[in-house]
Amino acid sequence: MKAQTAMNTDWFATAATLSQALPYLQRYTGAIVVIKFGGNAMGDAEAMASFARDVVLMRQVGVNPVVVHGGGPMINQMLSRLGVDSSFVRGKRVTDAATMEVVEMVLSGAVNKRIVQAINDQGGRAVGLSGKDARLITCAPDAPELGFVGRPETVDPAVLQHLFAGGLIPVIAPLGADASGQSYNINGDTAAGAIAAALRADRLLLLTDVAGVKDESGTVLTQLHPDQLRDLTARGVIAGGMIPKTETALAAIEGGVRAVVILDGRAPNACLLELFTDHGAGSLIRATPPHAAS
Numbered sequence: 001m002k003a004q005t006a007m008n009t010d011w012f013a014t015a016a017t018l019s020q021a022l023p024y025l026q027r028y029t030g031a032i033v034v035i036k037f038g039g040n041a042m043g044d045a046e047a048m049a050s051f052a053r054d055v056v057l058m059r060q061v062g063v064n065p066v067v068v069h070g071g072g073p074m075i076n077q078m079l080s081r082l083g084v085d086s087s088f089v090r091g092k093r094v095t096d097a098a099t100m101e102v103v104e105m106v107l108s109g110a111v112n113k114r115i116v117q118a119i120n121d122q123g124g125r126a127v128g129l130s131g132k133d134a135r136l137i138t139c140a141p142d143a144p145e146l147g148f149v150g151r152p153e154t155v156d157p158a159v160l161q162h163l164f165a166g167g168l169i170p171v172i173a174p175l176g177a178d179a180s181g182q183s184y185n186i187n188g189d190t191a192a193g194a195i196a197a198a199l200r201a202d203r204l205l206l207l208t209d210v211a212g213v214k215d216e217s218g219t220v221l222t223q224l225h226p227d228q229l230r231d232l233t234a235r236g237v238i239a240g241g242m243i244p245k246t247e248t249a250l251a252a253i254e255g256g257v258r259a260v261v262i263l264d265g266r267a268p269n270a271c272l273l274e275l276f277t278d279h280g281a282g283s284l285i286r287a288t289p290p291h292a293a294s
Helices: 002-027 039-043 045-060 072-082 097-121 158-165 188-199 226-234 242-254 270-276
Strands: 032-037 064-069 126-130 137-141 150-155 169-173 175-177 183-185 203-208 259-264 283-285
Touching: 002 270, 032 045, 032 188, 032 270, 039 072, 039 097, 045 064, 045 097, 045 169, 045 270, 064 097, 064 188, 072 097, 097 126, 097 169, 097 175, 097 183, 137 188, 150 188, 158 169, 188 203, 188 242, 203 242, 203 270, 226 242, 242 259, 242 283, 259 270
Parallel strands: 032 064, 032 203, 064 169, 126 169, 137 175, 203 259
Antiparallel strands: 137 150, 175 183, 259 283
């Protein structure tokens, strides 16, 4: 009897959660949500399946998700297997011709197709591409000492709009090319931010391995204005690997993205919690004041 009561309680809780989600489901119908996927979840089969299920559910309820992925650990493994040396400057991989060949092979090949397959396995219809396809991302060199590391100059989202119209989920490897066709490796966060800005996305979700942006005491800040981010960075509270993510957030908002969320991709159903619950997840950054509509 106790087991039956507990089961019934679970059912009621699930039904209540679905009912409470209705305003958010209505709110995000037709919205574009760009998700930067990377970190530990990419190497864990269960976490990958959970992420894929969340993405499929988003599409099922009328959201247009776009997945932009990284793949640093997988690139490192392949470079090591092939005996290709690799180094970093300011957190970015120095990419010579040999490294570029491996980066493109790993990102557009193994990593991209693994994510596409995971989404398709959950009943979605995902299509893998890179920033080179349909001239999605045109690049310029980021810095001479980095070699073939690119900075997005233009993003043409027309191909993504066609995929949305067909009910498809784009999965994008962060690569681009210049006008002459030279390939470039792009930081995954940077690529996601540029794509989100070009699409005027409603949300850019940056999945990472921490709970969000923290203050001096280590408390996660759930609502942030761009000026607060700049102040925290100037005071050294935001440091290390969080700096590129907050810089991406600022650039995306300036480019027309409605809001950016930095959240822990290791948490189960993190994207769904952020989009479809009162509580949300991680740190939400937007130009409008906190009392404005989310």
